[in-house]
Amino acid sequence: MDLSHLGRASRLPASPEAATLDYVPNPRPDRPYLVRFTAPEFTSLCPVTGQPDFAHLVIDYAPGETIVESKSLKLFLSSFRNHAGFHEDVTIGIAERLVEEMRPLWLRIGGYWYPRGGIPIDVFWQSAAPPDGLWLPDQGVPAYRGRG
Numbered sequence: 506m507d508l509s510h511l512g513r514a515s516r517l518p519a520s521p522e523a524a525t526l527d528y529v530p531n532p533r534p535d536r537p538y539l540v541r542f543t544a545p546e547f548t549s550l551c552p553v554t555g556q557p558d559f560a561h562l563v564i565d566y567a568p569g570e571t572i573v574e575s576k577s578l579k580l581f582l583s584s585f586r587n588h589a590g591f592h593e594d595v596t597i598g599i600a601e602r603l604v605e606e607m608r609p610l611w612l613r614i615g616g617y618w619y620p621r622g623g624i625p626i627d628v629f630w631q632s633a634a635p636p637d638g639l640w641l642p643d644q645g646v647p648a649y650r651g652r653g
């Protein structure tokens with residue numbers, strides 16, 4: 506298994522396209538289970554103003570033959586810091602890349618974006634119906650309430 510990041514010094518990728526995601530064999534391929542990654546301080550840039558956008562991302566997936574290595578995922582998500590994209594494109598793009606490369610049984614993403622122009626934008630996507638018997642906990646992120 507050749508991993509790009511685990512156990513090595515790694516620089517922040519210049520862009521999401523330049524980021525390398527590492528995958529390792531699923532240690533429990535005989536049963537569906539849920540893996541959750543939470544990025545409560547995710548940032549990207551507004552493609553119009555260049556100002557930072559902030560989100561709380563929750564990525565849930567049921568592994569197929571592989572699982573994503575967490576350090577490489579952290580670096581991939583951090584590479585969006587200087588990436589300009591609309592909330593919808595960024596959220597769905599993250600999910601599509603993981604689905605394309607990792608080929609999980611199922612994946613969903615919740616992008617809970619903080620207000621832009623006074624309106625919070627939440628973006629949700631899933632690859633398909635979840636596998637039978639898979640426990641799907643709530644993503645645990647409350648709707649935006651401002652100062653209330």
